[in-house]
Amino acid sequence: MRSWTDNLRFAFQPVINLTTGGVAGLEILARPESGDILAEARRQPELDLRLAVSAVRAAVRKETLLPLYVNVFAGTLADLGGLPSLHDAVREAGRLAWEVTIDIGPPYTHVPRQALLDAVSALRGQGFRICADGVGDGDLPLRLLVDLAPDLVKLDASLLARPAAVRAMRTLCDQLGALLSVEGVETEGQCSRARAAGAQLAQGELFAPPARLPAADVYVPPRSAEVMAMPPSGPSVREFVRPAALLPATASAAQVRALLTGAPDVSGVLLVDRSGVPVRSVHRSRFLLSLSGRYGHALYADRPAARLGDPPRTVGVNATAWEVLDVVAVGDRGRTSDDVAVVDEHGRCVGVVRLADLLRALAESRVEEAAGLNPLTRLPGSDAVTGEVDRRIAAGRAFALSWLDVDHFKQVNDGAGFAAGDELIRAIGRALQQAATGATRVGHIGGDDFLVLADPEALDPLACTVLDAPWSAGGRPVTLSLATVLCAPGSVADHRQAAACLAPLKKAAKALQGTGWVVGRAGAADHEVRRGSTRTPAPAG
Known part of the structure; x- marks a missing residue:
C-alpha cells in the first residue's frame, strides 16, 4: 500500500540577509507530485505535524548546516501544543532547537488565541525561534501579532507597493525585537524597495528559486547609494548576523574537523552548552594548523575540541556595529578575524557577525556621510x-x-x-x-x-x-x-x-x-x- 510520503518531495529556498548578501537560512517547502496535501494538512493537524517532522529529516539528508525554517499552520499549534515530536526529530537529527525557526502560517481565523499563545510559549521553552508568516496578505490580527512577539515577521512582497506599511512594520519589529523579512521578491526593484523600507531579510525567485538541493549560489543585487546611508549611531548588529556553526561543548576535535572540512565557507565553530550559550570559540585556521602539526591529529583528534578554542566574544542582539568593533578591539590582536557571537537576552547564540561585513558597511556609510x-x-x-x-x-x-x-x-x-x-x-x-x-x-x-x-x-x-x-x-x-x-x-x-x-x-x-x-x-x-x-x-x- 502506498504511503502519503511516496509522492512527496521537499524543496529548499534560501532566506537572504540583505545587508551581507549571505544566506541566512533555508525554508523547507513541501512539494507533492500529485494531490493537495497542504490543503489536507490545514484540516488535519496530525498530518501537518508529520510534514514538519519529514521536512527536518529531509534537510538532514541534504547535510546542510544552515538554519532551517519549518512551516506549521497556526491551527496545528493550537490543537497539538508544543509539538514534542518535532523537537525529538530535531534532536535525533543532531541539530539544535535554536537553529530551527517555526514559520507559523495562516489561517488564524477561528484558531483559539490562548491555545496558540501557550503552544508558542512551549516552543520557545524548547529553544525554537518563532516566525509570523503571511503578514500583510493573511488574516493575522495586529493584536495577536504583538502578543506572539515573534523573532521574525515575514511580509508578502505585494506590500512593497505600500512602502509606508512596510516602514511601519519595521518600526513595530524594532519594538518587538524582531527581524523583518519580505517573501516573494521577484525583481531588483522589489529588492531595492525592501531595503529602502528597512527589511533585513528576503527570499524569492530573484535570489534563488526553490530547489531539491540547497542553493550553493544566490544572486543579490548591489546596494544602491540611497540605501547605504545609515544613521550616525551606527547600523544594528541584527543586519549583519550570519548563521553560526554550532556544536555541543563536549564535541571532539575530530567532530569539529569534520564540520570544517565539509563546509569551506565556515570560518569558525562555536561550542555551546545545553542552553545554547557559547562557551568556546574555535577559529578555523588556528584549529586546523594545530591538527596539521607533527603528532597533532594523534594528540587532539579524540580529545575535547574546547582545548583548542578560546573564550567567545559576544554581543547582544541590540548592539550596534560600532559596539562590535569595540569588542574586537579589546584583547588579543591575533583574534581580530574571529567571528563575534550574537546572543539573545538569555545568552543563547542566534548567529555570528564577521568583521569584514561590518567594516565594509561602515566604510560605505562614512563615504556617503562625507559626501554630504x-x-x-x-x-x-x-x-x-x-x-x-x-x-x-x-x-x-x-x-x-x-x-x-x-x-x-x-x-x-x-x-x-x-x-x-x-x-x-x-x-x-x-x-x-x-x-x-x-x-x-x-x-x-x-x-x-x-x-x-x-x-x-x-x-x-x-x-x-x-x-x-x-x-x-x-x-x-x-x-x-x-x-x-x-x-x-x-x-x-x-x-x-x-x-x-x-x-x-x-x-x-x-x-x-x-x-x-x-x-x-x-x-x-x-x-x-x-x-x-x-x-x-x-x-x-
Missing part, C-alpha cells in the same frame, strides 16, 4: 537631519526641530569681510556640535543657516549654550535668531510638514530685537517668545 558634509563647517547637510526626523516620526518619538541663523548676515559680511563671516559660521558650528548631546543632530544647510534636531528635554541646555555666547565678527557684535517647533507623536506626517510648521516661527524670531528665540507646537497657531523682545515701531513723521 558642508565644506566650511564639516557638518552634514539637511538630508542627514531630515532623514533622522522621518525615522523619529516613524518610531512615534517626540522631537524638537530648530532653525538657527545670524541676523543681518549680509551686512556682517559687507562690514567685517567674508573671512570674518566664515570664521563666525565655523565658530557657531563648533558651538552647536559641542553642545549637542545624546541623540541631538546638527546640520549646516548653507550660508548662515543651521538645522538642529533634539529630544525636547535636551533643547533648553543647547539653546542657552549657543544663545548666551557673546558672538562677534571683525569686532562687531552679532545676534542670532532661533526658531523651534515641538512635534508630539502623530502631530506631523514627515519632515516636510515639520519644516512647514517651522517657517512661520522663523519669521517671528527674526522680528524680535536682539538675540531671539521662538518656540511653537506643531498644529498650534500661537507661539512662545523665550528670548528677545518685540520691536517698537518708529514714531510717525
Whole structure:
C-alpha cells in the first residue's frame, strides 16, 4: 500500500540577509507530485505535524548546516501544543532547537488565541525561534501579532507597493525585537524597495528559486547609494548576523574537523552548552594548523575540541556595529578575524557577525556621510537631519526641530569681510556640535543657516549654550535668531510638514530685537517668545 510520503518531495529556498548578501537560512517547502496535501494538512493537524517532522529529516539528508525554517499552520499549534515530536526529530537529527525557526502560517481565523499563545510559549521553552508568516496578505490580527512577539515577521512582497506599511512594520519589529523579512521578491526593484523600507531579510525567485538541493549560489543585487546611508549611531548588529556553526561543548576535535572540512565557507565553530550559550570559540585556521602539526591529529583528534578554542566574544542582539568593533578591539590582536557571537537576552547564540561585513558597511556609510558634509563647517547637510526626523516620526518619538541663523548676515559680511563671516559660521558650528548631546543632530544647510534636531528635554541646555555666547565678527557684535517647533507623536506626517510648521516661527524670531528665540507646537497657531523682545515701531513723521 502506498504511503502519503511516496509522492512527496521537499524543496529548499534560501532566506537572504540583505545587508551581507549571505544566506541566512533555508525554508523547507513541501512539494507533492500529485494531490493537495497542504490543503489536507490545514484540516488535519496530525498530518501537518508529520510534514514538519519529514521536512527536518529531509534537510538532514541534504547535510546542510544552515538554519532551517519549518512551516506549521497556526491551527496545528493550537490543537497539538508544543509539538514534542518535532523537537525529538530535531534532536535525533543532531541539530539544535535554536537553529530551527517555526514559520507559523495562516489561517488564524477561528484558531483559539490562548491555545496558540501557550503552544508558542512551549516552543520557545524548547529553544525554537518563532516566525509570523503571511503578514500583510493573511488574516493575522495586529493584536495577536504583538502578543506572539515573534523573532521574525515575514511580509508578502505585494506590500512593497505600500512602502509606508512596510516602514511601519519595521518600526513595530524594532519594538518587538524582531527581524523583518519580505517573501516573494521577484525583481531588483522589489529588492531595492525592501531595503529602502528597512527589511533585513528576503527570499524569492530573484535570489534563488526553490530547489531539491540547497542553493550553493544566490544572486543579490548591489546596494544602491540611497540605501547605504545609515544613521550616525551606527547600523544594528541584527543586519549583519550570519548563521553560526554550532556544536555541543563536549564535541571532539575530530567532530569539529569534520564540520570544517565539509563546509569551506565556515570560518569558525562555536561550542555551546545545553542552553545554547557559547562557551568556546574555535577559529578555523588556528584549529586546523594545530591538527596539521607533527603528532597533532594523534594528540587532539579524540580529545575535547574546547582545548583548542578560546573564550567567545559576544554581543547582544541590540548592539550596534560600532559596539562590535569595540569588542574586537579589546584583547588579543591575533583574534581580530574571529567571528563575534550574537546572543539573545538569555545568552543563547542566534548567529555570528564577521568583521569584514561590518567594516565594509561602515566604510560605505562614512563615504556617503562625507559626501554630504558642508565644506566650511564639516557638518552634514539637511538630508542627514531630515532623514533622522522621518525615522523619529516613524518610531512615534517626540522631537524638537530648530532653525538657527545670524541676523543681518549680509551686512556682517559687507562690514567685517567674508573671512570674518566664515570664521563666525565655523565658530557657531563648533558651538552647536559641542553642545549637542545624546541623540541631538546638527546640520549646516548653507550660508548662515543651521538645522538642529533634539529630544525636547535636551533643547533648553543647547539653546542657552549657543544663545548666551557673546558672538562677534571683525569686532562687531552679532545676534542670532532661533526658531523651534515641538512635534508630539502623530502631530506631523514627515519632515516636510515639520519644516512647514517651522517657517512661520522663523519669521517671528527674526522680528524680535536682539538675540531671539521662538518656540511653537506643531498644529498650534500661537507661539512662545523665550528670548528677545518685540520691536517698537518708529514714531510717525
